[in-house]
Amino acid sequence: xxxxxxxxxxxxxxxxxxxxxxxxxxxxxxxxxxxxxxxxxxxxxxxxxxxxxxxxxxxxxxxxxxxxxxxxxxxxxxxxxxxxxxxxxxxxxxxxxxxxxxxxxxxxxxxxxxxxxxxxxxxxxxxxxxxxxxxxxxxxxxxxxxxxxxxxxxxxxxxxxxxxxxxxxxxxxxxxxxxxxxxxxxxxxxxxxxxxxxxxxxxxxxxxxxxxxxxxxxxxxxxxxxxxxxxxxxxxxxxxxxxxxxxxxxxxxxxxxxxxxxxxxxxxxxxxxxxxxxxxxxxxxxxxxxxxxxxxxxxxxxxxxxxxxxxxxxxxxxxxxxxxxxxxxxxxxxxxxxxxxxxxxxxxxxxxxxxxxxxxxxxxxxxxxxxxxxxxxxxxxxxxxxxxxxxxxxxxxxxxxxxxxxxxxxxxxxxxxxxxxxxxxxxxxxxxxxxxxxxxxxxxxxxxxxxxxxxxxxxxxxxxxxxxxxxxxxxxx
Numbered sequence: 414x415x416x417x418x419x420x421x422x423x424x425x426x427x428x429x430x431x432x433x434x435x436x437x438x439x440x441x442x443x444x445x446x447x448x449x450x451x452x453x454x455x456x457x458x459x460x461x462x463x464x465x466x467x468x469x470x471x472x473x474x475x476x477x478x479x480x481x482x483x484x485x486x487x488x489x490x491x492x493x494x495x496x497x498x499x500x501x502x503x504x505x506x507x508x509x510x511x512x513x514x515x516x517x518x519x520x521x522x523x524x525x526x527x528x529x530x531x532x533x534x535x536x537x538x539x540x541x542x543x544x545x546x547x548x549x550x551x552x553x554x555x556x557x558x559x560x561x562x563x564x565x566x567x568x569x570x571x572x573x574x575x576x577x578x579x580x581x582x583x584x585x586x587x588x589x590x591x592x593x594x595x596x597x598x599x600x601x602x603x604x605x606x607x608x609x610x611x612x613x614x615x616x617x618x619x620x621x622x623x624x625x626x627x628x629x630x631x632x633x634x635x636x637x638x639x640x641x642x643x644x645x646x647x648x649x650x651x652x653x654x655x656x657x658x659x660x661x662x663x664x665x666x667x668x669x670x671x672x673x674x675x676x677x678x679x680x681x682x683x684x685x686x687x688x689x690x691x692x693x694x695x696x697x698x699x700x701x702x703x704x705x706x707x708x709x710x711x712x713x714x715x716x717x718x719x720x721x722x723x724x725x726x727x728x729x730x731x732x733x734x735x736x737x738x739x740x741x742x743x744x745x746x747x748x749x750x751x752x753x754x755x756x757x758x759x760x761x762x763x764x765x766x767x768x769x770x771x772x773x774x775x776x777x778x779x780x781x782x783x784x785x786x787x788x789x790x791x792x793x794x795x796x797x798x799x800x801x802x803x804x805x806x807x808x809x810x811x812x813x814x815x816x817x818x819x820x821x822x823x824x825x826x827x828x829x830x831x832x833x834x835x836x837x838x839x840x841x842x843x844x845x846x847x848x849x850x851x852x853x854x855x856x857x858x859x860x861x862x863x864x865x866x867x868x869x870x871x872x873x874x875x876x877x878x879x880x881x882x883x884x885x886x887x888x889x890x
Contacts, residue, residue: 447490450476450510452646452685455503458483458692471497479651481658482692486510486647506685511646513668527802527820527827533622535582541622542825545807547755548776549616549624552837554885556624558844561888564627568847570617570663570839571656571702573649574610576603576636578811581824583621584614584632593634594655596648605811606640612828613667615809616836617843623808623825626840626884627847633661646686653693657700662846664697665839666706666741667832687740694746703846703854705748705839706741707831708766712792715739715768716875743770748842748858752777752834753881754785755804758868761876763788765831771878772858773865775841777834778805778827806833841884848888864890 451473460480461467468475473489483505487498498507534540543556550556569589579590593603605611620628635652637644649668656664697704714720721739726732742749752762753774761767762779779785781801787794802819810817810826817826842857852860864887865880873879 448488449490449494450645450647451487451489451495451498451507452510452689453485453487453498453507454505454685454688454692455483455485456505459503460485461503467501468498473498477647477651479647479654479689479693481654482650482689482696484647484650484689484692486645506688508685511686513642513644513646526816526818530820530822530825532822533824542807543622543624545803546623548778548806548833548837549626551755551776552841552881552883552885553624553626554883558626558885558888559624559628561885562627562844562848564618564630564840564844564847566629566631568627568663568843568850569631569633569659569661570665570843571633571635571652571659571661572610572613572617572836572839573635573637573652573656573664573666573668574605574613575607575638575642576605576610577614577632577634578605578611578809578813579603579634581611581615581809581812583619583623583809583824584611586620587618587629587631588614589631589633592659593636594652595636596652596655597636597639597644600636600639603634603636605634605636606814607638607642608810608814608817608826609638609667609832610634610636611811612806612808612826613665613832613836616806616833617665617840619809625808626837627844630840630843630847633659646689650689650693653697653704657697657702660700661702662850663839663843664702664704665836666704666747667830667835668706668741687738687744690740690744694741694744698746698854701854703748703842703857704741704746705750705835705842706744707835708742708749708751708771709739710752710764710830710832711739711766712764713739713766714875715743715766715770717768739766742766746854748772748838748861749878750775750831750835750838750882751876751878752779752829752831753868753877754779756782757785760785761869762829762831762834764829765834767875769875771875773838773861773879773882774868774877775834775837775882776806777831777837778829780804780829802827805829808833838882841882841887844884845887860887 472491477486579588618630619625751774752765781804787796805827812824862879867880
């Protein structure tokens with residue numbers, strides 16, 4: 414799934430207060446309308462001992478502290494707040510906080526949903542949808558990797574996303590409800606009210622009517638999105654650090670598409686969001702965590718700044734000058750994943766970003782070769798009637814939510830996007846860790862690249878990176 418543009422925004426719901434350990438009370442309408450949220454990063458990763466007093470003197474209040482990496486979320490109604498905090502020599506960067514939203518499917522079904530797939534019979538253990546899982550079959554060598562290693566419950570994948578359906582029949586044996594957390598103000602648990610996170614979880618550790626890459630892996634949710642999307646940078650930063658502290662082996666972040674200036678955004682020449690991301694990823698890596706992220710769904714060359722700038726201007730009306738980045742895809746130290754498809758060894762999915770930052774590809778699905786050919790001729794054309802949804806990725810969907818627009822199934826959905834590609838690689842990384850718990854993140858990344866199936870141009874290329882990740886190869890070579 415794509416993600417909408419990150420926007421500078423006012424936050425109408427207050428965040429957690431980590432000083433008191435309590436959730437803040439909902440703000441009044443008048444307060445919410447005037448409060449702007451800010452992200453502050455302090456030099457040397459050091460939050461000052463008199464932080465509350467400093468922020469109050471500047472006309473604000475502290476909302477969240479990620480003390481391990483010196484990141485703070487604050488709010489203020491003062492128009493001078495940002496100038497005052499930037500005057501502090503201990504502040505490395507401070508900006509209005511960015512918010513990202515999960516974007517709807519770029520071209521969902523606009524007619525009758527698919528009805529040819531039978532409804533699940535939860536009482537029939539012999540009924541399954543394994544034949545629809547071309548993507549999982551492809552990277553497990555037709556499920557043969559399961560004969561070698563299915564992962565184990567001691568190996569945990571932290572999914573930073575919309576939450577999870579912990580009672581889904583295909584997930585409940587592997588879903589860690591007790592260890593899951595929510596970072597969304599006003600919510601009490603990591604229950605998925607959107608569907609995206611549950612779909613991701615099924616690709617990693619489904620074990621039932623659908624299989625994931627590692628059917629015996631443990632998946633733990635770190636919820637940062639609400640029912641309609643919307644996550645502050647500080648929530649995501651907090652989730653990364655929390656997952657690392659909890660000892661997960663792998664983090665999956667299907668968040669590709671959060672855009673901002675990497676440099677020259679703030680008065681001090683740094684983007685607070687980029688500083689926070691860099692620090693969080695470095696912290697996780699130092700804790701031994703392999704972080705897997707999606708490349709984003711803009712169909713853009715991430716190496717071409719001018720291409721990205723023209724796209725942002727045309728799509729979002731933003732005039733971006735100077736260096737810019739897509740994060741977390743272009744944050745150092747992560748495994749960045751582009752999206753391959755079922756039908757081509759030369760083309761990645763039509764929506765997938767690409768460039769030298771790509772480490773490996775994985776099957777994220779698309780609309781089939783007919784739609785692809787028409788889209789590449791004219792990306793602005795209307796070819797909705799040419800889509801074949803069976804080329805998309807089939808995985809779990811919350812049993813308590815309405816069926817997704819491309820189907821009428823209870824508990825399952827067909828989706829496509831780099832959001833669907835990244836969890837395949839996260840699952841492979843976790844199974845590698847279950848076989849080699851002594852591996853560092855660098856060794857896991859090397860294994861992913863060395864055992865990928867070389868697609869596209871021979872060797873490393875900007876579309877597939879080292880190739881399409883493959884767990885069977887990783888376990889046997």
